[in-house]
Amino acid sequence: MESFLRGLKGRVVVESPPGLWREAKAVCSFIEERGLECVRSAMPSFGACLVFQDLGDAIVHLGHYPYPWWKPSKKTLFLPCPWKGEVRLHKIKSELEGKRTLVGTTAQHLESVKKVIDEMKAEGVNVELSFSTPRGLVLGCDYTGLRRGYDEYLIIAGGKFHSLGASLYLKRDVIAFDPYSERWERVNPYPILKRRLWKVSEAMEGREVAIIDGIEGQSRENLVKALFLEASRGGFKARLFKAPILTKEFVANVLEEVDFAVITSCPRLPLDDYGDLEKPVLAPGEARAVFRRNLELYSFPF
Amino acid sequence: MESFLRGLKGRVVVESPPGLWREAKAVCSFIEERGLECVRSAMPSFGACLVFQDLGDAIVHLGHYPYPWWKPSKKTLFLPCPWKGEVRLHKIKSELEGKRTLVGTTAQHLESVKKVIDEMKAEGVNVELSFSTPRGLVLGCDYTGLRRGYDEYLIIAGGKFHSLGASLYLKRDVIAFDPYSERWERVNPYPILKRRLWKVSEAMEGREVAIIDGIEGQSRENLVKALFLEASRGGFKARLFKAPILTKEFVANVLEEVDFAVITSCPRLPLDDYGDLEKPVLAPGEARAVFRRNLELYSFPF
Structure with a gap:
């Protein structure tokens, strides 16, 4: 500083x-x-x-x-503003014994999680940090460090925001551990996946799509180009919108003149905030399934 | 184009x-x-x-x-996107006869208003366009073209947004004519002025103030400096916040740590959108009355 x-x-x-x-x-x-x-x-x-x-x-x-x-x-x-508390995983140890587990966490818990992971390893539990940079970190929009093929995925974060994203990305259950309450639960993506697939199916009935991009690190020009191409191949008419910041009101405005929207600026907005709008609002990976008219291609977020 | x-x-x-x-x-x-x-x-x-x-x-x-x-x-x-309809003032003519009237309107009605004002003048009614650039225009935050000393002020605009601002600026009633409905009414500032003065009095009890400025044309650095000076002279501790765009949620966040806020980016937000927040949110002119601890100095917007 x-x-x-x-x-x-x-x-x-x-x-x-x-x-x-x-x-x-x-x-x-x-x-x-x-x-x-x-x-x-x-x-x-x-x-x-x-x-x-x-x-x-x-x-x-x-x-x-x-x-x-x-x-x-x-x-x-x-x-960095690390949480001053300690991440204590002892409650979950028996659940992980005898399994290969990959662990992801958020910025404020990373240092404390590294420590407790080392302790668990020393006690013979097979836990590893996810393959992100830095190792162990998950972002709300990036779970690519959670490589497939492990027996369990453990997401250590307050609330269920990150574990929900991870479970949709992996299309399987993950264990969500909240370091504040020291409670854990299995997060099953299927109830939400069903709702998302319904939105995707609904969007397939449409013809016009708004692609809403952002600014700075939320400006994803290459992704936008790729989606325009996918849209036109699928017979959809795409229009580009951009905004420094989105609110529900702005998205509702945009939806007045298209059948559905894709948000490229932040793929969490469709999932967490705009699920109750009248028309579908999708993350980029979800939109790809629409443009290719194939529910099997569903992916979240990209 | x-x-x-x-x-x-x-x-x-x-x-x-x-x-x-x-x-x-x-x-x-x-x-x-x-x-x-x-x-x-x-x-x-x-x-x-x-x-x-x-x-x-x-x-x-x-x-x-x-x-x-x-x-x-x-x-x-x-x-410019002028409204294609015609502004028809005949309903209001008898109200204006024998008086000196100053007229303000918005961008989309300016050309049509000029025409009807010329017609009324030809019929002997003493109406003039406000002294703004271009003449006749009022903005939501700028009524300085409405010089004092006229018998009547006529604001031609949809809704009551501009007539309300004009009446608070002038501290007197104005005539609001809505070109869409062709209805008119007198707008009396006193009921709202009472609420605003109550907010101002409440803010006088506080000690810490957030000054919230914006970007681009809503960045008013000289005004911010002047308000910091006024605040410190009045014994208030001021802190500067900036945001490209404000929503109620963001303002509520800021209010968590101060006693009241002044919005310099857009002085209409305190009046039209944030009157129901728990702590006072003021326009710059209103804040000046707080800092000088004198309700008589109340002015809107600057």
Whole structure:
């Protein structure tokens, strides 16, 4: 932090996920104490893919590792905010014994998870960290580190956001362990998969599709091109929309003139937020199944 | 439009207010027919002050005149979209006879209003266009063309958005004429003024204030500086937040750690959208009354 601030001029922006609001305030005070100007972003940040670079001259982004597929062009510090508690997996040990298990977790738990994984290995449990960079990390939109072929997949994260994504990606059950409550459960993708396949089938009946892309790390030009090609091969008319940030209201606006939408900026929005809109809103992998008119090709997220 | 597109390269962005969605689609088709790539903005546009310049290489912005206090740095065409109907003021003529009346209207009605004003003048009614650039135009955040000292103020616009703003700015009643329904009514600012003054009084009890600024034409750095100075003179601790776009959720987030907020990006948000939040959200002019602890200084919007 000190070395990042040294020599900086102008205004430093501090942005944070909603849960790190208090930490953002403290970081801003720290910056001001060093004689620099600080501005807070009033936008909650949901990932390192979206840094609003217009808000200042340098950025301190709290709580996420750098996004592997994009780098901000302004000087940016990704400041880890590890949870101070300890991830205690003892409750789940007997469930994993005698099986090969692959483990994924989020930025704030990674260090603590590494430690407990080492302990379990020393006790003879066959657990490994997922093959991401850094190893063990899962993102809401990237589960490719969860290689197939393991007996169990263990997702360590608050809530079910990441375990749900992982189970849809793998099309099988995963174990969700919440380090805050120390509760665990098996997450079965099939109830949700059924709903998603229904949306996909519904979209197949349509003719016009809006492809909604974003900016910065949520601008996926190559993916957009590929989807345009797939759409036209499948006989669909595609139109491109872009937005710095999406809300339900904006998506409802777009849906007024097409039969369904694909969101390329953030593939979690269709799954988590827009499932109850009147027309289907799909993630890129889901849209591919529509364009090829083949439910068997269903994939999430890409 | 033709001459704007000539020689353009890359991607043209079309952005529009929610009511011109259909026109935006037609404009996009027109652009594509001329061999250019077109992308629609998925953000509804509420004014010429906010053009999201990251979405493409040139911008066609529908329905607003250029914002007088800011110009986009990318090549931008502000395309008027006049309402095709006629503004018919005959119902209101007897109300205006024998009085000096100043008239303000919105971009889509300006040409038609000029015509009907000329007709009324020829019939001996003393009506004049407000002193804005172009003459006769009012913006949701700019009523300075409505000079004081007239007997009546006539605001010609759909709904009551502009007449409400004008009445609060003037602190007196105005006549709101809706060209769509051809209905008119007197808008009295006092019921709303009472609610706003209550918010202002409540904010005076606080100590910490968030000043929330925006980007592009909604970035008002000099105003922010002036408010910081006013706040510190009044014994308030101010913190700066910035956001490309605000939603109620984001504002509620900010309010978690301060006693009240001032929105400098768009002074209509406090009035029209955030009046029901638990803590006061104020326009810049309202905040000045707080910082100087003097209700008499109440002004809207700046």
